[in-house]
Amino acid sequence: MKRGFKMDARSRSLLDGVPVFLAVAETRSFTRAAQRLGISPSAASQAVRALEARLGTPLIARSTRSLSLTAAGAAYLDQAGPAFAALANATLEAAGRSTRPAGPLRLTMPRSAYDGIVAPALMTFRQAYPDVELEIEVEGRLVDIVENGFDAGLRYGDLLAKDVTAVKILPASISVLTAAPAYLADHPAPSKPSDVLEHDTIVCRSRTTGIIVPWLLVAEENGSCRIDPRAPTVVGDMATQVDLTIHGHGISCSSLYCVHELLRDGKLIHVLPHWSVPLEPIHVFYPNRRGQTPALRAFVEHLRAFCSTWTAGTASLGKEHVHHHAA
Structure with missing residues (x-):
């Protein structure tokens, strides 16, 4: 915007009819310009006449067979055309920003x-x-x-x-008990939940309550039970728990969405597969x-x-x- 230019009600009204003039200048026809803009030819003609009246000079020379730009119209097109295109592009870009994730x-x-x-x-x-x-x-x-x-x-x-x-x-979803193949090679896999008490375990301490989260195991056929691992290795997050489990430090209870790829790839083994901890x-x-x-x-x-x-x-x-x- 040029220095010293101020947008007000009068300057805003000067823009009325400019898109119609540009369409007429491009198509050299009020009828074709009106079709492009979705208005009637008479409305297009009136819009251009109103613009000419505000500018105080004719922009289009009309005849029964054709129309052409006056010298003032050609000069106005040279300046207003690029400016209006820039305005249209800026508007479209701003509208795109409002819908594009950014x-x-x-x-x-x-x-x-x-x-x-x-x-x-x-x-x-x-x-x-x-x-x-x-x-x-x-x-x-x-x-x-x-x-x-x-x-x-x-x-x-x-x-x-x-x-x-x-x-x-x-x-x-669920949390499941897992252990590394190397750990189970040296320690018999538990066959029932109470067997876990005889194993090395890794557990998480809740950052909200400060307590060690017990394993509230459920099984479709065998009911439920609570396991409070004895002398476990205590960590503060699931990632550390899984990492220690992979490295053979014992059995842990981890969210299935954290370990399913490790189970699939054989880096961890599912312990007590008929028991799990429900997750919300x-x-x-x-x-x-x-x-x-x-x-x-x-x-x-x-x-x-x-x-x-x-x-x-x-x-x-x-x-x-x-x-x-x-x-």
Whole structure:
């Protein structure tokens, strides 16, 4: 915009009729210009006459057979044409920005959700949406996403605040007991839950409560039982627990979505396959009044697609209990 130019009611009215003039100048016909703009030929003619009146000079020389640009019309076309094209392009680009996933996206989530779902999905998400600026906080406690400036969060379960919208990205699943082949080569595999008490174990301490999370095992035919491992190795997150398990430090109970590829590849072995710990579904939640931005919508849909692939992957393990608990 030129220095000293001020947009006001009068200057805004000067733009009225400019698109019609440009269409007439390009097509050299009021009829064809009117068809392009979706108006009547008489309306097109009136718009150009009104523009000429405001400018104080004729822009188009009319005759019964043809029309042509006056010298003033040609000069006006040379200046107004590129300027109006730039304005149209800027408008289209701005409209595109409002629908294209881009800009900052702040998220909060527990460590297990990050390790098992978000981290594996990040590479393909970044490739698909390079203009989204992700900021991820891994928390061991529930946080107020509005008060702390987050756009959305990931949480287990269905009990969320009334003023948020929740989108389920992963249905109810399970945690399973696993051990490394090397560990089981030196230690007989347990045949019943109580046998686990005689094994080395790795457990997680809840960052929310500070307690060691017990293993609340259930089996479709044999009821349920609680296992409190004796003298375990205690860690603060699922990733460390899985890593120690892979390296043969004992038996652990980990989310199936964190270990299903390790089970498939033989790096871990499923212990007590008829027993598991039920897990609640995982949701993405965000404030009702904000709604989904294009960036958040893209993130949610990407995670849902990733989790549907994961669900298919767990089904391929061929474990009946997986189908039973994940339904």
